Amino acid sequence: MQKLKEGTTYKTNKEDYVAVSLNIRDKDHFYAIVHYLNRTLGRTGWKAQKNTLKKFKQGRLNVKRLFWLSDPSVSIILKLL
Secondary structure, three states, rough: OOOOOOEEEEEOOOEEEEEEEEEEOHHHHHHHHHHHHHHHOOOOOOOOOHHHHOOOOOOOOEEEEEEEOOOOOHHHHHHHH
16 A cells, blocks of 8 residues: 555546544544535545454454545544544
8 A cells, every 4th residue: 555644635537635643542433424525525536545343353453544535624623523
């Protein structure tokens, strides 16, 4: 996977995405993030790294993941969840 710095912008399919790094505490926190992103940006307005739930099933906590958002203003509230 391509390593991106936080806040960098790249284009895919004629859309700009902003990379945001988050530490996800547990499975419930991950589901809260996904619910919020689906509600605000829709299903196609954001992307994330894969295998997040697999890491939690292995017993890991505080998994660091990159999320790519189509609207950079959402990242502020996302970090407060």
